[in-house]
Amino acid sequence: MVVKYLPRILDDDLEKCLTMIGAILIVGPKWCGKTTTAEQHANSVLKLQDKDNYKSNMMWADIEPSRLLKGDKPRLIDEWQVAPVLWDSVRTSVDESEDYGLYILTGSTVVDEDSIMHSGTGRIHRMLMRPMSLYESGESNGQISIMDLFNNPDININECESDLTIDDLIFAACRGGWPDSLNQKTREGKLFVAYNYLENICNTDVSAVDGVKRDPDRVRLLLRSLARNNSTLAKDQTIIDDMNANFMDISRPTYYSYVDALKRLFVIEDNRGWSPNIKSKSAIRSGNKKVFIDPSIAVAALNANPESMINDLNTFGFIFENLCIRDLSIYTNSHGGKVSYYHDKSGLEIDCVVHLRDGRYALIECKLGNDGIEEGSQNLLKINGLIEKNDKLDNPTFLAVLTGGKYAYTRPDGVKVFPIGCLR
Incomplete structure (x- = not known):
């Protein structure tokens, strides 16, 4: 079966970076499409985990690693972390050639830096690839560009409409942004990919990432607890207590070991708190929220499905926020986009603070x-009022409520409301 390649937003960034630096490292979770995307830009390919050539590849990596770098450039080295020595070989090759666009490396785990000699700074540029956004999967119509809003906050969005129903949105979140899920012919097959991903993580990958044997049942329990507390400020002890209700011997070091392994596999990531210097009467909470790289992992960890999510929209509200964080991160990535949150002890919070590399930022609430919408808008206006009183802090470029609804519009108070099904 010939599968049509669906372009990714990362394609343009990758092509541009290949003209500016010697090597690119694409990292991200397994199955998110790193290899397929890299192959679109490579002129030769080395797949280190290819079973037919694995032994010989490892032999050359040990004896003469530079031999594995031979081939038309850019040369793709897939899952390079299988032979960490190649990192230093690539760096040396880039130094000697003084050319750009020589290598593309892909990897699904964060490598222990003790296994490499040099950081690669200035020679190897790191790019994070996430599962597909709704625009990349063809479900968002892309009528509203997040970067257009940054560049022209007064742009008219009032005629934009989403094509997604709430049922469509729930299914998309449960299925996730895994490219293989789009190739499946049946609804069951599309949903199965995320569950299969979860099982692989629990049974194999979480132990293989650093060679430390971990109990698959405890990994499942941890992921389920994280999913129940998805996009919340639940403390580590809350998660540990939740796990100890089933396993009485989960110590803090063990818990942190499991969490670290999941981060190294790009299963979960930290959403950091934003702590602006504003005159708030309440202390600002700056701890990290743990969110999933893709909302479908949380759904699978909860053993849920679209039908159960439809009957529990309160839980799906947190899944929706995770979906928004994923897509906002993808759409602003080429501009250094980072997503954080704001929360103070009075309960005033903003779901997403989207920061760009050039210092601009936007405040965005996620409301299914x-x-x-009204509550979200009032939160945005309250925070904006505090910011306006501070001469040393730039005002946000725009305020917005990102919804699961149909229509986009600008409120009389200036807050923009738009559906995630219109965003790109």
Whole structure:
């Protein structure tokens, strides 16, 4: 079966970077499409985990690693972390050739830096690839560009409409942004990919990442607890207590070991708190929220499905926020986009603070239904009022409520409301 390649937003960034630096490292979770995307830009390919050539590849990596670098450039080295010595070989090759666009490396785990001699700074540029956004999977119509809003906050969005129903949105979040899920012919097959991913993580990958044997059942329990507390400020002890209700011997060091392994596999990541210097009467909470790289992992960890999510929209509201964080991160990535949150002890919070490399930022609330738009807008205006009183802090470029609804519009108070099904 010939599968059509669906372009990724990372394609343009990758092509541009290949003209500016010797090597590119693409990291991200397994199955998110790193290899397929890299192959679109490579003129030769080395797959280190190819079973037919694995032994000989490892032999050359040990004896003469530079031999594995021979081939038309750019040369793709897939899953390079299988032979960490190649990192230093690539760096040396880049130094000697003084040319750009020589190598593309892909990897699904964060490598222990003790296994490499040099950081690669200035020679190897790191790019994070996430699973597909709704625009990349063809479900968002892309009528509203997040970067257009940054560049022209007064742009008219009032005629934009999403094509997604709430059922469509729930299914997309449960299925996730895994490219293989789009190749499946049946609804069951599309949903199965995320569950299969979860099982691989629990049974194999979480132990293989650093050679430390970990109990698959405890990994499942940890992921389920994280999913129940997805996009919340639940403390580590809350998660540990939740796990100890089933396993009485989960110590803090063991817990942190499991969490670290999941981060190294790009299963979960930290969403950091934003601590602006504003005159708030309440202390600002700056701890990290743990969110999933893709909302479908949380759904699978909860052993949920679209039908159960439809019947529990409160839980799906947190899944929706995770979906928004994923897509906002993808759409702003080429501009150094980072997503954080704001929360103070009075309960005032903003779901997403989107920062760009050039210092601009936007405040965005994520509200699944229309009922939350007013509350979200008022939160945004309160924070904006505090910011305006501070001469040393730039005002946000725009305020917005990102919804699961149908229509986009600008409120009289200036807050923009738009559906995630229109965003790109």
